[in-house]
Amino acid sequence: AIPLVTARSTSLGASRGLLVKDRYALELTTNADVMVLDKTGTLTTGEFKVLDVELLNDKYTKDEIVALLSGIEGGSSHPIAQSIISYAEQQEIRPVSFDSIDVISGAGVEGQANGHRYQLISQKAYERNLDMDIPKGATLSVLVENDEAIGAVALGDELKPTSKALIQALKKNKIQPIMATGDNEQAAQGTAEILGIDYLANQSPQDKYELVEKLKAEEKKVIMVGDGVNDAPSLALADVGIAVGAGTQVALDSADVILTQSDPGDIESFIELAQKTTRKMK
Numbered sequence: 440a441i442p443l444v445t446a447r448s449t450s451l452g453a454s455r456g457l458l459v460k461d462r463y464a465l466e467l468t469t470n471a472d473v474m475v476l477d478k479t480g481t482l483t484t485g486e487f488k489v490l491d492v493e494l495l496n497d498k499y500t501k502d503e504i505v506a507l508l509s510g511i512e513g514g515s516s517h518p519i520a521q522s523i524i525s526y527a528e529q530q531e532i533r534p535v536s537f538d539s540i541d542v543i544s545g546a547g548v549e550g551q552a553n554g555h556r557y558q559l560i561s562q563k564a565y566e567r568n569l570d571m572d573i574p575k576g577a578t579l580s581v582l583v584e585n586d587e588a589i590g591a592v593a594l595g596d597e598l599k600p601t602s603k604a605l606i607q608a609l610k611k612n613k614i615q616p617i618m619a620t621g622d623n624e625q626a627a628q629g630t631a632e633i634l635g636i637d638y639l640a641n642q643s644p645q646d647k648y649e650l651v652e653k654l655k656a657e658e659k660k661v662i663m664v665g666d667g668v669n670d671a672p673s674l675a676l677a678d679v680g681i682a683v684g685a686g687t688q689v690a691l692d693s694a695d696v697i698l699t700q701s702d703p704g705d706i707e708s709f710i711e712l713a714q715k716t717t718r719k720m721k
């Protein structure tokens with residue numbers, strides 16, 4: 440049976456945009472040293488806008504590149520996917536039909552169409568230098584056809600309104616915030632500067648997992664906050680995993696606490712709730 444104090448806190452939590460799945464999460468949160476936060480979809484809205492579509496050779500027109508981009512995104516649930524599909528729709532460009540599409544967690548998507556193999560991947564996953572100017576703060580994904588880069592799409596998304604206040608509150612509560620993102624250095628740096636947070640860019644799902652592992656090995660109590668498939672392993676490993684409600688199912692399944700309104704500001708209420716509840720139990 441769930442002790443009465445916790446049961447009451449849990450339902451109290453529900454009214455504040457929190458669903459507490461694991462009652463120990465409250466106690467562990469009181470002693471937290473570090474909070475690792477994902478960027479895209481967690482601190483930012485994840486509602487991207489296409490800023491620019493760049494041609495990297497003269498094989499295809501811009502419309503053809505957009506058709507390939509929206510076609511391959513048909514197989515992805517990443518926040519970037521919907522923005523590219525809408526961008527193509529606005530211009531009445533019909534997506535290329537793909538025979539198969541697979542998600543590459545934390546890196547992008549790949550698929551087969553017209554007898555070619557395509558990938559739409561992060562700058563990091565592309566692993567080579569790109570001969571183009573990237574808009575400041577933009578997230579960049581590269582479209583590759585049979586190992587040759589044929590186009591790139593630059594996207595921008597915005598901070599959630601409560602993200603900055605959360606980072607300030609964490610610092611006040613002596614919980615060190617660290618942003619860990621799969622996004623590129625430039626995009627990560629731009630966001631981190633506004634928030635005043637330490638950050639790690641180009642983080643694969645495995646890197647995020649190893650970061651939590653390392654912090655735990657240093658005897659730190661770690662809270663992880665994330666929304667994506669790429670965050671699921673680290674959400675499960677952290678002392679407390681907090682998932683964004685609008686996130687993917689596997690992230691929700693891996694977490695101890697769910698932000699039902701997808702609002703990072705509710706983490707502040709959670710910390711307060713944890714402090715009150717733990718005081719009552721002692």
Ligand code: ADP
Binds near residue numbers: 620
């Ligand atoms: P974060 O850790 O900030 O949530 P992700 O790990 O989800 O970011 O994604 C890392 C990077 O991989 C993105 O910034 C993007 O460049 C690329 N990426 C991932 N999924 C897609 C997709 N469906 N379409 C295009 N690019 C993608």
Ligand code: MG
Binds near residue numbers: 477481
């Ligand atoms: Mg994310």
